[in-house]
Amino acid sequence: MTTIIPRVRVPATAAPGEIVRIRTLLTHPMETGRRKGPDGVVVPRWIVTRFVAAFAGETIVSVEIDPAIAANPYFEFDARLEASGVFTFRWTDDIGAVYEVTQDIVVG
Amino acid sequence: MLLDRRGAIRAGLAAVAALAAPAVLGQARPRVVVVGGGAGGASFARALAMGGGGGVDVTLIEPSKEYYTCFFGNLYIGGFVEFASLGHSYAGLAVNHAINVVHDWALAIDRDPRQVVLAGGGRVPYDRLVLSPGIDFIEGAIPGWDIAAEARMPHAYKGGTQVALLKAQVAAMPQGGVFALVAPPNPYRCPPGPYERVSMIAHHLRATNPTAKILIFEPKEAFAKQQLFEAGWSDHYPGMIEVLPDAFTGGVERVDAAAMEIVAGGEVTRVDAACVIGPQRAGRIVQVAGLTDATGWAPIDPFTMRARADPFVTVLGDSAQPGDMPKSAFAANSQAKVAAMAILVDLLEAPGFAPRYANVCWSLIDTDDCVRIGAAFAPTPEKIATVDGSAFLSAVGEDAETRRTNYLASLAWYAAITNDMFAGSPSAAATR
Numbered sequence: 116m117t118t119i120i121p122r123v124r125v126p127a128t129a130a131p132g133e134i135v136r137i138r139t140l141l142t143h144p145m146e147t148g149r150r151k152g153p154d155g156v157v158v159p160r161w162i163v164t165r166f167v168a169a170f171a172g173e174t175i176v177s178v179e180i181d182p183a184i185a186a187n188p189y190f191e192f193d194a195r196l197e198a199s200g201v202f203t204f205r206w207t208d209d210i211g212a213v214y215e216v217t218q219d220i221v222v223g
Numbered sequence: 224m225l226l227d228r229r230g231a232i233r234a235g236l237a238a239v240a241a242l243a244a245p246a247v248l249g250q251a252r253p254r255v256v257v258v259g260g261g262a263g264g265a266s267f268a269r270a271l272a273m274g275g276g277g278g279v280d281v282t283l284i285e286p287s288k289e290y291y292t293c294f295f296g297n298l299y300i301g302g303f304v305e306f307a308s309l310g311h312s313y314a315g316l317a318v319n320h321a322i323n324v325v326h327d328w329a330l331a332i333d334r335d336p337r338q339v340v341l342a343g344g345g346r347v348p349y350d351r352l353v354l355s356p357g358i359d360f361i362e363g364a365i366p367g368w369d370i371a372a373e374a375r376m377p378h379a380y381k382g383g384t385q386v387a388l389l390k391a392q393v394a395a396m397p398q399g400g401v402f403a404l405v406a407p408p409n410p411y412r413c414p415p416g417p418y419e420r421v422s423m424i425a426h427h428l429r430a431t432n433p434t435a436k437i438l439i440f441e442p443k444e445a446f447a448k449q450q451l452f453e454a455g456w457s458d459h460y461p462g463m464i465e466v467l468p469d470a471f472t473g474g475v476e477r478v479d480a481a482a483m484e485i486v487a488g489g490e491v492t493r494v495d496a497a498c499v500i501g502p503q504r505a506g507r508i509v510q511v512a513g514l515t516d517a518t519g520w521a522p523i524d525p526f527t528m529r530a531r532a533d534p535f536v537t538v539l540g541d542s543a544q545p546g547d548m549p550k551s552a553f554a555a556n557s558q559a560k561v562a563a564m565a566i567l568v569d570l571l572e573a574p575g576f577a578p579r580y581a582n583v584c585w586s587l588i589d590t591d592d593c594v595r596i597g598a599a600f601a602p603t604p605e606k607i608a609t610v611d612g613s614a615f616l617s618a619v620g621e622d623a624e625t626r627r628t629n630y631l632a633s634l635a636w637y638a639a640i641t642n643d644m645f646a647g648s649p650s651a652a653a654t655r
Contacts, residue, residue, distance in 0.1 A: 118462035124488065131345040140471045151620040152458050153592060186453045190470055216360065 119143050123204050124216040131197050133222075137168070138216040141206050141214060147182040163188055165207040171200035196222045225387035232389065252280045253570040256339055256349035258287030258329040258508055260313060262294070263355030263540030263555035265644035270563035272320035278571050280477040282323040283316065284339060290645075291383035293357075294552040295637055297416065300379075300390045301423030309382060315646035327404060329356075331514035334533055351566050353516070354521075354530075355539040356506025357381065358412045363517070364502040365405070365478060372480035377419075380412060392496040393424050399434040400495030403485055405475055406441050407500045410520070412541050412550045414447035415596070417500055419586040422452065424591055425460040437464045438494070440475050440487060444468070447549075447596055448586060450583060454619050455588035505542035512536065520544045525563035525602030526578055528558050537562045547598075547605030554582045556640055557600075578602050591623065593630035 124138040140164060148160025166188065168176040176192050188206075199222045206214045255271060257264045260283050268283045275281070291309045295647040298304045316322040329344035332352065339347040360378065363371070368376060379389040391403060406417045421437055428435040437460075444453075444591060456464045469475075473488025478499060485492045504510065504519030514521045514530045522531040525546060532535045539562055540555030548554045557580045567573035583597035594617035599610040617629065 117517075120462075120465060122467075122471070124473075138471050140467070142465045144453070144461075149620075150454060151622075153623050155622060163569070185450075186240070186457075187466060189468065191470065195576070 117123045119166075119208075119210045119212070119214050121204065121206060121214045123216050123218055125202055125220055127219075128221045128223075130195055131222055132195060134195045135220070136191060137194055137202065138189075139166070139168070139204055140187065140189050141166075142187050143189065143206075144168070145182070145184060145186045148217070149182075151204065161210055163206050165205075166190060167205045167207075168192070169198070169203045169205075170194065171218050172203075196220065198222050235495070240249060241431070252278060252282045253350040254282070254348060255351045255353065255566060255570075256347050257281065257283045257353045257355065258285075258339060259355035259357060259506065259540075260287070260290055260359055261355060261540065261555065261643075262292075262552035262640065263357075263559050264353065264645060265313075265316065266556040266640075267353055267355065267537075267539060267559035268322050269316060269320055269643065269646050270560050271566060272316075272322055274563055274567050274573070275571060276421055277321070279567075280323075281320070282325060282349075283313070284325045284329050284341070284347065284611070285313065286326060286328045288313070288326050289381075291292060291386070292552070292637075293380065293382035293386070294413070295300075296379065296382055296386040296435075297419045297423045299386060300393070300420065301426045301587065303423075303587065303590075308385055309386075311641055311645045313645065319646045329472040329508050330511075333509065334512065334535070334536070335640075337535060349533065349535075351535055351537065351570065353537045353539060353562065353566075353651040354456065354506070354509050354512065354542060355559075356508050358541045358550070359505070359507050359510075360501040365475060365481065365499060367478040368499050368501055371520040372478065372499075375480040376497045377481065377502050379498055380416070380500050389498055390427075390495075393427060395594045396428075396432055396435055396495045398432055399436075400432065401436050401438060401493070402428070403440060403492065403494040403497045405478070405485065405497070405499040405501075406439055406443065406446070408442045408502050411500070411503045413584065414549050415452075417498075417585055418446060418448065418452045418514055419588070420498065421464060422455065422460075422588045425456065425463050427459055428463065435463070436625050439464065439466045440469075440472065440485060440515050441466050442469045442474060444470070447584075448596060448616070450619050451594045451617055452586075452588065455594070459592065471599045476603065503541075503556065504617060509538055509542045514538060516544075518544065522631070525604070528562040529565070537566065544606075546600070547609040548580060548582055548600050548607050551582055551584050552640060553636070554580070556643060557581050580607055583636070585629055585636070587630060587633070591627040591630055593626055593633055595629050595632075 122140045146161040152158045166178040202218045204216045313324045331340040364466045377385045377389045379385040523543045541550040561578045580600035599613035
């Protein structure tokens with residue numbers, strides 16, 4: 116079974132009110148269910164269907180993902196933070212697996 | 224008169240030179256000098272000697288006495304071909320085509336009065352000059368990666384010992400270790416090459432070190448045959464290979480070959496083996512000859528491959544700005560044929576011709592799973608352009624027999640192009 120590796124890049128610190136860039140990368144094959152493997156058999160559909168980023172328990176980004184998204188989905192977004200807290204990043208795929216990473220940021 | 228042995232030899236050489244010089248001048252055979260004996264230069268030298276029918280004096284300047292092809296080096300890393308089978312002698316060019324093969328290093332080009340300056344001290348006059356030195360790496364582009372660092376972080380992007388070194392270092396990785404490939408930005412030699420290399424290293428590791436990981440530090444938003452490689456990696460090496468785009472990492476800032484560290488976006492990644500394929504430019508001799516522009520590559524006339532900067536100099540292969548063509552051995556060989564015909568028209572008033580170019584690049588992903596990309600090309604005043612409708616690319620999900628046929632075609636191509644370059648010189652493998 117493939118190991119799915121979630122990676123995130125969040126700055127360790129930020130000034131209050133500073134806009135910081137958050138980058139996320141999930142190495143995932145995003146099989147559409149329409150491709151044949153080397154054995155001639157269709158490779159079963161296996162895609163990430165949802166990506167959610169939360170800060171201090173509050174959802175800040177939520178993305179529905181379709182098979183048209185290429186392998187290894189990469190999302191980046193900006194956040195303006197007033198206080199320290201914990202980011203939670205969660206990817207859910209259509210075989211029911213959940214990949215989650217948390218990352219602290221110190222604001223002050 | 225008594226002469227010591229050395230004196231006798233000197234006298235003898237002087238006599239030969241005195242007889243030979245007027246004879247050559249009397250024949251007035253035009254002199255064509257080729258710098259670089261790879262897919263561009265060696266193919267050109269042979270095509271010109273054959274097409275010229277003895278009417279052209281051909282000199283090939285190449286420092287290596289035995290040439291190891293960079294192409295198929297990945298297959299050696301994967302264990303599909305022997306190292307020795309990549310080595311080729313220039314003897315066939317000398318014996319079969321009377322090409323004067325000079326094993327020396329071209330230091331400089333004196334464009335007036337048209338001479339090549341050799342590291343060994345000699346000067347070689349030319350009527351037409353062909354430069355096909357391949358690529359060089361841009362010095363200082365990746366801080367920490369210099370010629371000394373290439374011992375521990377080889378590029379293996381010129382044939383020979385660098386490729387052998389990389390294979391040995393991959394083989395020496397600890398179980399579960401990390402291999403990193405730092406991919407180059409466009410344009411560079413062999414666009415699918417870094418990804419075929421990753422495939423071949425994964426093929427080796429799957430058998431010997433299945434918990435090892437491969438990281439690709441990727442500066443480009445997309446790379447050649449990307450979907451084909453991604454599907455192949457998912458099929459054959461699931462979970463082993465991770466592509467880390469610059470958008471995510473922030474880009475490789477520096478490497479530390481002593482500590483085996485790659486630093487990207489302030490984050491340090493410790494690796495057990497690494498291949499760093501740095502940003503590239505035209506081979507040094509094309510630069511020092513003053514034939515490159517701000518891009519670092521040599522603009523050429525798409526109809527003849529002549530340098531835009533000097534009609535007496537032709538630039539072939541990876542050093543040239545090839546328009547829509549990729550930098551590949553196939554492309555360099557194709558350009559060599561056009562350039563040889565153009566020079567025969569120029570020097571011997573051979574009939575005119577309609578230049579056409581071609582390219583095919585094969586990439587092996589796993590045993591018998593080989594993909595290909597290719598096209599035909601034709602010159603326009605601006606550039607060498609893809610012929611409409613000629614481009615082809617393997618399809619994701621195509622059948623195994625097609626992929627195996629591709630592999631067999633790639634082996635046949637290797638035999639054909641090396642015969643075309645070296646005039647049937649037996650490869651080193653065959654002689655050992």
